[in-house]
Amino acid sequence: MNRLDIKPGIDAVGAIDWDRRLFDSLIPTPDGTSYNSYLIRGSQKKALVDTVDPAMDYVLINNLDQLKIDQLDYIICNHAEQDHSGSIPMMLELYPEAKVVCTPKCKGMLIDLLHLDESVFLTVNDKETLSLGDRTLEFIHAPWVHWPETMVTYLREDKILFSCDFFGAHLAQSALYVQDGEIIYESAKRYFGEIMLPFRVNIQKNLEKLKDYKIDIIAPSHGPVHNKPEYILNAYHSWVYDEPKNIVLLPYVSMHGSTKDMVNYFVEALIQRGVNVKQFDLAVTDLGKLAIALVDAATLVVGTCTVLGGAHPFAASAAFLANALRPNLKFASIIGSYGWGSKAVEQITGALTNLKVEVLEPVYIKGHPHEEDFKALDRLADTIAQKHRQNGYK
Ligand code: FEO
Numbered sequence: 001m002n003r004l005d006i007k008p009g010i011d012a013v014g015a016i017d018w019d020r021r022l023f024d025s026l027i028p029t030p031d032g033t034s035y036n037s038y039l040i041r042g043s044q045k046k047a048l049v050d051t052v053d054p055a056m057d058y059v060l061i062n063n064l065d066q067l068k069i070d071q072l073d074y075i076i077c078n079h080a081e082q083d084h085s086g087s088i089p090m091m092l093e094l095y096p097e098a099k100v101v102c103t104p105k106c107k108g109m110l111i112d113l114l115h116l117d118e119s120v121f122l123t124v125n126d127k128e129t130l131s132l133g134d135r136t137l138e139f140i141h142a143p144w145v146h147w148p149e150t151m152v153t154y155l156r157e158d159k160i161l162f163s164c165d166f167f168g169a170h171l172a173q174s175a176l177y178v179q180d181g182e183i184i185y186e187s188a189k190r191y192f193g194e195i196m197l198p199f200r201v202n203i204q205k206n207l208e209k210l211k212d213y214k215i216d217i218i219a220p221s222h223g224p225v226h227n228k229p230e231y232i233l234n235a236y237h238s239w240v241y242d243e244p245k246n247i248v249l250l251p252y253v254s255m256h257g258s259t260k261d262m263v264n265y266f267v268e269a270l271i272q273r274g275v276n277v278k279q280f281d282l283a284v285t286d287l288g289k290l291a292i293a294l295v296d297a298a299t300l301v302v303g304t305c306t307v308l309g310g311a312h313p314f315a316a317s318a319a320f321l322a323n324a325l326r327p328n329l330k331f332a333s334i335i336g337s338y339g340w341g342s343k344a345v346e347q348i349t350g351a352l353t354n355l356k357v358e359v360l361e362p363v364y365i366k367g368h369p370h371e372e373d374f375k376a377l378d379r380l381a382d383t384i385a386q387k388h389r390q391n392g393y394k
Helices: 054-066 088-094 104-114 181-210 229-241 258-272 287-294 313-325 344-350 371-390
Strands: 004-007 010-012 015-017 033-035 038-041 046-049 074-076 099-102 121-123 129-131 136-141 151-155 160-164 217-220 245-253 276-281 297-304 331-338 363-366
Touching: 015 054, 054 088, 074 088, 088 104, 099 104, 104 121, 181 229, 181 287, 181 313, 217 229, 245 258, 245 287, 245 313, 258 276, 258 297, 258 331, 258 363, 258 371, 276 287, 287 297, 287 313, 297 313, 297 344, 297 371, 313 344, 331 344, 331 371, 363 371
Parallel strands: 046 074, 074 099, 099 121, 160 217, 245 276, 245 297, 297 331, 331 363
Antiparallel strands: 004 010, 010 038, 015 033, 038 046, 129 136, 136 151, 151 160
8 A cells, every 4th residue: 555644643554565466375366455554643652553564564664754753652463464464573673662562362473473572562451442642542352353363453533443354355456445345345255255254253253342333444454445334344244144145156177078067057957946056167266256155155066077086186175175264055065977986075075074064965977977967967956946945045
């Protein structure tokens, strides 16, 4: 992010990373990202809320230099992950008088990850406050916004919530505030799906905790700032509370066309029965799209051919990812084909142990599908449509 004023004395001083295309060596970021950092100047003290990924620390340093900040009292660390904390050592070199303010758990993690000295810390309890003079920071512990140590920081007088990953989005844009609701919805849902989906219950608790606060602005540490916070709050509410939808996800991989023919037939069979389908060719798909879809779907059907006697590694990887994200799926199955023998069904079902799903009769066949195989796919489509109807999934 370029240096931008949110209000007099409150500046966004982080960095836009337009070119980043992969996060955690796993998560695609097709629209780049940003590492937002915020400088808050009170009448007596100055605080920096979160830093930036160390690869872009020069942007933060330059922004603080432009603002002529030669002294800093506090570095608020909402989250120990290095895309936000990684420039703390550099900030402490520039501002050795600053105290690092964080949860007790975060302190331990920062010592482990960044080798910070015990003496630099000021740990804060849940709802503890810190005065900057005419401005007051309140620290709200919000554990498991994908790591256990997380908190958010509420600036009382200005009603701004600095939420770090919570409500964030991997989206690079030059403007400070959200410009396009559809774009931010997709980016934020992608981010939610990729890292917060396994922690829906914790996110529910954290949303519940924030209900008591009047929030005019949500300033996350990735993506644009929300000056209409109800939009992202409502989106989160729906992602963590809504029942699954009448959707089947069908990630698949096929080598010579047999599994692909089954997928084509099965997708049509589901559509004819009023079931919505999202199909992903795992040879080319952006796994972030699969993560987005996992937020809402009721059923996962993995389509896989057989490689060396087992599931194709792409299919195994998709099943492993779905299992790790622990979405609210209710049903799962497998379709596909083998030449002379396969352990694919056991491998895929064995990879879904975190999910509380009913596994429906797989359709895993020898060779290219025959008439009876298509009939088996019809029966699987019937079962899914019936179960979705019975559960009232819309
Ligand atoms: Fe953006 Fe969990 O770090």
